[in-house]
Amino acid sequence: MRLIYTALLILLCTCVRAQTDGTSPPELAPNTGGVGGKLTEAGSEAPVGFANVAVYSVENGEMVGGTTSDIDGNFTLKNLPFGDYRLEVSFIGYEDEEMLLELNNGERFIQMGKIDLSQGGATDLDEVVVTAERAIMELGLDRKSFNVEKSVASSGGSAEDLLRQIPSINVDLEGNVSLRGSGGVRFLINGRPSGLVGTDPTSYLKSLSSSAIERVEVITNPGAAFDPEGTAGIINIVLKKKQDDGFNASINLNAGTGNKFDGNLDLNWRKGKFNSFAGVSARYDERFFRGYRDQSGTLGDSLFSRYFTFEGDRLNRSQMFKLGTEYALSDRASIGIQGNYQLETGSNSNLRTTQFFDSENTLDRTSVRNETEPSDETDYEIQLNYNQTFRKEGRRLTGQLQYSQNDESEIENYYEVITDAFGAPYAPDGRQRSPTLEDRTRFLGELNYEQTFGDFKFTTGWRSTIEQLETDAAFQIFGGGDYATVDSLSNLFRYDEEVHALYATIGGKVGKVTFNAGLRAEQAYTTSNLLEPNPEVFNNDYFSLYPSVFAGYSFTENTTLQASYSRRVERPRAWALNPFVDRGDPFNLRSGNPFLLPERINSFELNLQQQYGKGTLTGGVYFRQLTDIISRITRIQEGGVSLSTRANLDRGRNYGVELIGTYRPTNKLDLTVSANGYRSEIIGNSDDENIDQNGYLFSGNVQGSYKLPWDVQAQFTYFYRSPGVRPQGRIQAMQSLDLGFRKDILDGKGAVTLRVSDLFNTRRYSYTTETGGITTVSEFQRESRIAYIGFQYSLNQLGRGDREERRGGDGGGMNDDF
Structure with a gap:
């Protein structure tokens, strides 16, 4: 099995190098390299802006660089020390993409070309042994996404307790939720309205275990595709899910x-x-x-x-x-x-x-009410x-x-x-x-x-x-x-x-x-x-x-x-x-x-x-x-x-x-x-x-x-x-x-x-x-x-x-x- 993994890694490295398009590399510091590319939506070819791009060392799994794609989907990472790396691309609503790089004197800058992102959730790859945690906060075009799956705060307590940890969200002692100081928050579960939330979301938030939540998305100015109800905006609670075969x-x-x-x-x-x-x-x-x-x-x-x-x-x-x-x-x-x-x-x-x-x-009378x-x-x-x-x-x-x-x-x-x-x-x-x-x-x-x-x-x-x-x-x-x-x-x-x-x-x-x-x-x-x-x-x-x-x-x-x-x-x-x-x-x-x-x-x-x-x-x-x-x-x-x-x-x-x-x-x-x-x-x-x-x-x-x-x-x-x-x-x-x-x-x-x-x-x-x-x-x-x-x-x-x-x-x- 390890031999198969090694062969796949070598093949991936070869495929990555084959995508260079001859674009002039940016200016690089001595003994360093870089990588660039463009993120597009699979099928539509539309650019995917503000996606997270991170580079991890294959040797120790530590992140050595990161950025986000610009509004046109382009990204560039430079001044990375020579070595073997794993490039990880992630964005809300798309499957994660991972590929291997080798930067050396012979190939200092690798131009990836277009990287297609498929709609769906993150996919765990058998071929990659080293894994990395997603950023605590990810910025999207219309929302901020807070990844809480690995958060210590997500263990024990309820969804109400967990929401207290999220920027922009306030929860009072009765469980009433406000966003940027305003009530009237609309709750979605996995991007959709849910009858379980009901007319009183505080009861649902108290009964939902925080350990069942993968991330919380805060949408303070939703577009026309969303229900317009709610003074302050939308809080979308995304529950954990499994996609592996x-x-x-x-x-x-x-x-x-x-x-x-x-x-x-x-x-x-x-x-x-x-x-x-x-x-x-x-x-x-x-x-x-x-x-x-x-x-x-x-x-x-x-x-x-x-x-x-x-x-x-x-x-x-x-x-x-x-x-x-x-x-x-x-x-x-x-x-x-x-x-x-x-x-x-x-x-x-x-x-x-x-x-x-x-x-x-002066005390006139006392009432004791049970x-x-x-x-x-x-x-x-x-x-x-x-x-x-x-x-x-x-x-x-x-x-x-x-x-x-x-x-x-x-x-x-x-x-x-x-x-x-x-x-x-x-x-x-x-x-x-x-x-x-x-x-x-x-x-x-x-x-x-x-x-x-x-x-x-x-x-x-x-x-x-x-x-x-x-x-x-x-x-x-x-x-x-x-x-x-x-x-x-x-x-x-x-x-x-x-x-x-x-x-x-x-x-x-x-x-x-x-x-x-x-x-x-x-x-x-x-x-x-x-x-x-x-x-x-x-x-x-x-x-x-x-x-x-x-x-x-x-x-x-x-x-x-x-x-x-x-x-x-x-x-x-x-x-x-x-x-x-x-x-x-x-x-x-x-x-x-x-x-x-x-x-x-x-x-x-x-x-x-x-x-x-x-x-x-x-x-x-x-x-x-x-x-x-x-x-x-x-x-x-x-x-x-x-x-x-x-x-x-x-x-x-x-x-x-x-x-x-x-x-x-x-x-x-x-x-x-x-x-x-x-x-x-x-x-x-x-x-x-x-x-x-x-x-x-x-x-x-x-x-x-x-x-x-x-x-x-x-x-x-x-x-x-x-x-x-x-x-x-x-x-x-x-x-x-x-x-x-x-x-x-x-x-x-x-x-x-x-x-x-x-x-x-x-x-x-x-x-x-x-x-x-x-x-x-x-x-x-x-x-x-x-x-x-x-x-x-x-x-x-x-x-x-x-x-x-x-x-x-x-x-x-x-x-x-x-």
Whole structure:
């Protein structure tokens, strides 16, 4: 076998030399050489810009040079010491390409000519023994891709924990995700919308194991081919997948302090025209939380104050199953079907103590309220995918049908004891509960076609989504030996939404400018229907156009300027529309608003990408113009009770600066630094109250990876967010430090990891609100200092005959689904 490998290596070297075209080599330092070439898309011959090109020493596997292709696909690496090298080309959405080089006095500069990149994922080559990790961050034309498969942070914890490590992304203590400081983030799974994410992505992110994620793509200004929903942009979570022939299996096991366990097993079998896969994962996560709320103000002519403390525990258990297969109908067509099924149960408990003080700051009474909330949730999703290429190169047709359903039930139980200042019962003990049943169904259908004309590519497509959510929420009071429903405080609510879209884009190159322009037309039908207790219907049907434009200009092979514009929309979700009042905290109520309008966004960006010897620097400015802003508004009711709801504010602006840099000073150390500073301006009125709010916010992230002795990889992540403003209040600064270690074992097939999140226990959310003459100072902390230990193992049994059969076909492109 080694003799075969050696012969193949010699053959590859010979093929590489045969591609020189006589182009005059660049000026080279003494005793050094270089390599150059042009990257093109297989079939269409379109240039592939901003791809990663790296050169590794065959002798020791260390990277000795790297660059990215320019906007025309050209690349040049020079001043490489004489020796044997492996050239690796990688880019998002294309298969990796690897080839061997030998630089010497006789052949100092090798001109590769055109290197065709095939669409698909990375391919592992039997012939190459030395492997290398992909860069932590890869820059694409419309996105930043963060490779986390080998990250220490991806071991143990959930997807929510992992997203905290990614530049540009912020996750608060409740799991709400924002991008560059703005909410309204759209989530995709493997490039497609998923019913498992549902209307509340925080639940999915908590249940998805971080060890199942290969990379995270951040798209802050998506084009017309993407769904325009989401104020801030798109986060695409790409799950790990196997493409090797034969049988493949991987297992991940993790345990964390404070009763936290998760594991997953993924199986893949690829034989002939079939590629079948299955997986199972389970998660058990228990976390405490605690906090306080200090309120003071005026009711009538009297001063008052209240002091709340709360502490509790949140337990989540989930199991997820996936099963699917892909069949190659021909060399140019494939069809695949896949299913996902998830079970989730939860049990939350909270002990809430409230002290009431009069105008003399004397204790008047105390409330001790015990809250428990068991919940059950079932999700399933079925997808049918089709992929077709044509005899004439540069044409492709893809289609998808998807159906998903979500059923969730929960019961909030409240037991309250109120005593006077001397501890005597102030009122009879009170028991209440609020059972809720929620059912959601969703259908998606889409068809996409692309065709290449010389240096230009045209794409067009159709997508329709039909969604219905029904919520039956009740409020019940215990009396007479049983619970009785209070009809006036209960409701039955249904939300229907249909969105039908057509889009077209055209892209290509004119001179030194690469461009892509598109237009998306959407017709939306939405209905908020309050069925009980007092029937009320609000229809909001609207037609909208969503244009997008992207342009890039390459000054040199290492310096590129990009500009983009897109129009987006933030549609209110069902939970924000449902007028049911959540009375979990009797003095801080929460409710939806069925009359919300969609928020409109015009987004502009300008970015400069600079590649230099040992790193990259991306700097950009962005501006978002918003109308009908969907914002949380708090109003004071009778008795000093606050009601938090949603409302449309007139308009606003967000503008900021973002910097992301990567630096590799040595072969053992990698650094990624990011910083985002922006100003938010909100102009609006709600119930004759002026909600104008202006302010600045800054956040930064520093991540480092260092190779210790005994091949132990160490990694740290430091996060800081400055104080800032929000409607009707301010937030305080927050920071945290994560630390982890990884050691490969079992000849690289396995690994053990140890990491600690929030090492100094500083991840606390503090804020102040001022409304209706009442000032509230609050702090909330969810358990975040957690130590994890993990084990990963991968088994790959490849068949060479199967491999050659696969390489001869189209590949289908369906592997991205899992």
